[in-house]
Amino acid sequence: MQFEAKIEVSPRDGIANPEGSTIERSLPALGFEMTRNVRVGKLIRFEVEAESADAARSLVEDMCNRFLTNPVIEDAAVEVLET
Amino acid sequence: MQFEAKIEVSPRDGIANPEGSTIERSLPALGFEMTRNVRVGKLIRFEVEAESADAARSLVEDMCNRFLTNPVIEDAAVEVLET
Amino acid sequence: MSAAPEDASVHRALGLSDEEYEQIHELLGRHPNHLELAMYSVMWSEHCSYKSSKVHLKRLPTEAPWVLVGPGENAGVIDVGDDIAVAIRIESHNHPSAIEPYQGAATGVGGILRDIFTMGARPIAVMDPLRFGPLDDPRSRWIAEGVISGVSGYGNSVGVPTVGGEIVFDETYKGNPLVNVLAMGVLPSERLVLGQASGVGNLAILLGAATGRDGIGGVSVLASAGFDENSEGADKRPSVQVGDPFEEKRLLEACLELLDEGLVSGIQDLGGAGITCATSETASRGGAGMDVDVSAIHSREEGMEPFELMTSESQERMLAIVEPEHLEKVLEISAQWEITASVIGRVTGNGQLRIMDGFEGEVLAELPASTLHDDAPEYNRPMSPPDDLTERRLRDASQGPANCVEDLLALVCDPSWVYSQYDHQLFLNTVVGPGNDGTLLRLRHPSTGEETGRGLAMSTDGNHRWCYVDPRQGTKMIVAEAVMNIACVGANPLAVVNCLNFGNPEHPEIMWQLSESVDGMSEACIAFNAPVVGGNVSLYNETNAVDIAPTPVVGVLGVHPDLSEPPPGIGLPPDSLLLVLGQEPESDVSMGGSRWAWEVGCCKDGVLPEFDLDHAVRTAAFVAESVQKQRLKAVHDVGEGGLAVALAEMAIRSGIGAKIKNHDNHISMFNESGGRVLVAIENRELDDFVKTAAARGVTAKVIGETGGSSLQFGPMVDVSLESLTVASENQLPEALGQGTVNA
């Protein structure tokens, strides 16, 4: 079966997020004053072939842990949808 | 009111996504052969203060178009949740 | 292969005029089909065919005994001795950068690098002359930041150091930035390869990235059309290309390895007009023809039409011409570098370019390969000076509120915010990097790495103010400035490349500017004995029908004959004498075209100061000689902002000030009389130095001495180094890096 995997990679709590802070710092100058706590992460999507939704999910989680994220600085949220 | 904005930025269809293709090329060597069409985008989250959900949404969309993305090459999906 | 006479809207939409269509009709002896029409339209575009500028470019001097390859190939190549050849080229990526600054600049760097390794050279340096709208315009800031990150992001990653450039902000570039990129590479002289296909039966192999729909029609739509507020937008957007420096790096290594192993007989990069250009150019240069199988092209998307495959400008691709017996080895090296390689063409003997669906399949297009280039139209467009030229020249540019201290503080600007984002040290060659006058690199043998004890120097220079006031003399002065910059690091010039950034060629005054500029460049290049070995023309630089000020940009390459010691640098030494070398400004020197007049005085007209080209030639030679003989303690040429800005830069660098006699009014401080160089020498050297200068026919005048913690002009003008340093360092960081909006 075909699944669509979507992985949200976010900076871990407590780890500085230079990208987010830089955006946040520049917002007031651009007239966006009402925003706070900007965090920038990554969004990874792909199609995956697996026997079942469970199998797809565990495959994607394995990819996440071994390769797609670095647990020292990142957290991941995995979503797998049948297509 | 306080809202949580979440923006998914993805490369527009038809635009090359070198990062995604490079990841895709390296997956088989790691034993992940069943994946295709890898695309990497950005995930931006922040808190925003606005009068209403509509106001928050239009503020965030404005930020997206003018600042956070370049609509020429990127698509953005905006989500705004009350917190 | 016949096609019905078609309705004129098709060729017009493709940017071909009715006359051009008629010419194609005649060349083929029949009506072209849509694929053929698309191929002519991209190849006959201004960008690919130089149809408006060709007649003028012919007047440039292009020959010297050391020129191995002049204009017309992918890059110019010169012999620098010790069996080393240097390939150099400059190109513009102005229009793409206006729409997507990061990718526009990134793909500009990628494109110019391919021009260099196409010649068999390993690229070892990039330079990026950049011009943007004013810093107080948010969109201009957005463009500037995107472009700078694009150069940094692509150049650093592909692994070629960016060793110099320019950064200029002016109203004239609002909406139409100029993003020029120069690249230089070295190769063993014997390995020079040309982009040609010969040998019937040889294979054309497409290497690198998959072909996508990006950049379809980019040549005619993106590169040759001006912008106005309405058309800038949705319809052009899908044409943006995304650069992949990692693909380019692997492609570069793979191609150099193929050349090292002697496996290719011709090689050509894919740039404007994509596969159409590469296949027809290689074939017609080699006097051959080619069959191209569109179905063999590896593509990124499904269902691409032949015309899309043939005109796509997808980045990071090369075409190699290979004898069949080398095919296997070529595929092996490609695989090692993870480069996709497809055999897409076969060299034929009949001079025809045939596009086919399978080598035995249907013929989709057939035309004489050479007609795409050699028969491209050539226009001698009408030209005339602007109507108000005489009037403009009568205006006095020296008027305005002059406060010498404040003006000086406003005119100093440290560009390190830009170049500190560029790797400028890779390959361990950079003796003098960005932030000085010329860049100076160690010259080492490309295959053995052996040092020659000599150096390669480069500088890029342009000046739209001078060229707006007087395109002919202004261009002479920028060539002189570029040469003076490399003289300051001890080098003598060998060759020039140029990028002619002008407005709409359908405006007669633009063609006049271009023609004048070419003549000025010719005269200066002849005087400096530095032929033009390559260049690029970018026209239609306009926003809402307003043309940019004429902006020819030149890059000069030279050699330092004995690099045992680094040059003295620009920093002022303590307790020394300061001299100005070169032509002395007339007593009533004009401020026309000066930065002071444009940015402080607010008069853009007038005339340029008198300029003595021969004196500049002698001065450059004397400066280079003095640096080589290590007789100077500091040296810096005088350019934009005149004497005062040059001195300020020298003082800021070392933290040592100076006392200047006289020169205490805005005219003598900020005039931009050309061909001058500031030098510091020890007191006891004075007599001998002035004598040598005189013997070389160079005027040398003591103007003051170094020391102290401020810069003083006469008794009245006194600026502390601290305030100068703060003003200079803060200019860019205060404006850039603070967040920008794209609208």
Added chain:
Amino acid sequence: MTQRVGVIRFPGTNCEFDTIDAVRALGGEAEILWHSDSSIKNVDAIVIPGGFAHGDYLRCGAIARFSPVMEAVSDFALAGGPVLGICNGFQVLTEAGLLPGALQKNAGMKFLCSMQQIEFVSTQNVVGKGSQVGDCLQIPINHFEGNYVCSPEILSRLETQEQIVFRYTDNPNGSIKDIAGICNEAGNVVGMMPHPERATSDLLGSNDGAALIQSFLSV
């Protein structure tokens, strides 16, 4: 002193020949080790040089660390062999788990290429021989992701076990505790963001990197 140094080349690496030049100029021998080979050919020491292995896509070093050669490098390191990761090489070593922590984007969100002063914090490692704690060196940096981060536990271990090798005297990138380079517990694996190979000639502005490479060649 005829150390044979293996210099790893991934697709996208770009400082491999500079590193070789510097090693040779200081009397060592050097050869390229290709990333897809699984052997390190009996070299005496390994440098993972700077550059953009695999384009730095996903994360710097994330793809490179799966290259076949890295298994051999890991075995070599665990057996006590000298390994130096410079810039991108440092990033690869953290991704491979041979050094703790991670390198993220510079605090200023800009690539930085500039001369930087660094100070020796510990010399109990393969680049410290002949140097003193407190020695200051002028060595260029050239990176976008040089901002070292780690958990508080790891940080205190780095501090108590003298695993911080260098710190910046003027922190350019936001790195925690100004860290410019660290080593493993045994001191045989060092990762540093500054490029010592770029500081091996007065003509190029500094010769301070020579001491580090010399030390590396003599262990």
